[in-house]
Structure formats: structure tokens, C-alpha cells
Amino acid sequence: MRGGAVPPALLFAALSCALAFTPPRTRWLGLLAVAVALLVSWLPVPSAWIEIMFIGCWASVAGTAALVHVRGVKFCPAVALAINVGTWAGATVAVTATRNALPSAVPVLALIVAAAWAVGRGWSIAVKVVSSWLIAIALLAAILPTLPTPGYAPDHIE
Numbered sequence: 001m002r003g004g005a006v007p008p009a010l011l012f013a014a015l016s017c018a019l020a021f022t023p024p025r026t027r028w029l030g031l032l033a034v035a036v037a038l039l040v041s042w043l044p045v046p047s048a049w050i051e052i053m054f055i056g057c058w059a060s061v062a063g064t065a066a067l068v069h070v071r072g073v074k075f076c077p078a079v080a081l082a083i084n085v086g087t088w089a090g091a092t093v094a095v096t097a098t099r100n101a102l103p104s105a106v107p108v109l110a111l112i113v114a115a116a117w118a119v120g121r122g123w124s125i126a127v128k129v130v131s132s133w134l135i136a137i138a139l140l141a142a143i144l145p146t147l148p149t150p151g152y153a154p155d156h157i158e
């Protein structure tokens with residue numbers, strides 16, 4: 001879960017679910033804001049910041065996905081949310097030096113079409129379930145690296 005296309009893809013999936021509850025104009029401006037914010041991926045980021053970048057990424061996934069459960073995200077918060085997602089996606093790609101993985105994560109934004117269709121049909125529960133899974137994935141990705149793993153530390157007998 002560190003590097004590659006997975007962190008930006010999860011961010012984009014959470015944003016797609018959140019923007020599905022907004023009007024079409026807001027969706028398009030949100031996608032444009034993500035595209036502009038992805039320019040962060042070309043900034044030099046020190047590799048010592050890797051922990052900060054991934055904690056911010058996972059917190060952003062959880063926070064963005066949690067907004068699905070709030071009724072009606074307005075225009076300004078939706079665009080700010082898109083800028084936040086694009087910034088964290090670009091930052092995680094920049095810190096791991098995997099800029100070539102970003103184009104493989106961008107198609108996940110097409111999930112907004114299916115999510116908006118489901119919300120339009122009155123099946124918003126499906127989008128909320130997907131968002132809840134994204135929250136669980138983000139929490140596990142943030143917490144599991146901090147837990148000690150048995151078998152990887154020297155034994156007390158040695």
C-alpha cells in the first residue's frame with residue numbers, strides 16, 4: 001500500500017463517491033480541480049516525509065469517503081475536497097518517485113459516472129457501502145504499518 005497506483009486510486013475512488021452526490025457542474029469543476037492539483041506530483045518532496053505523506057493520504061481517503069454520509073456537499077467544499085485529493089495523490093506519488101503510476105490511477109475517476117447513476121436511480125446505499133469500505137481500507141493502511149509484526153523481530157532467546 002506504499003507507492004504505485006493504489007494510494008491515488010483509493011483517493012480518486014473516494015472523491016468519485018463524494019462527488020456523485022453533487023450537481024453535474026460541480027462534478028466537472030471538481031475533476032478539473034483534481035487535474036490542476038495533480039501538478040504537485042512534479043514538486044520535489046524529501047523522502048524523509050514519506051510517513052507524513054501517507055498518513056495524510058489515508059486521512060484524506062477516510063475523510064473524503066465519510067462525506068458521502070453527509071447530506072449534500074455544496075459547491076465550494078466539493079472543489080476544496082477535489083483540490084485536497086489531487087494534492088495528496090500528487091504528494092504520495094512524488095515522495096515515492098512513481099510518477100509513471102499516476103496515469104494508471106486516473107481512470108478510477110470514471111467511477112463517478114457509475115456512482116452518479118446509482119445516486120440518480122435512488123440507489124445511494126450502494127455508493128455509501130463502497131465509501132464505508134474505502135474508510136476501512138484507509139484505516140487499515142494507516143494503522144497496520146505501526147503495529148509490530150511477530151516473526152520479524154529478533155527472538156529473546158537469541
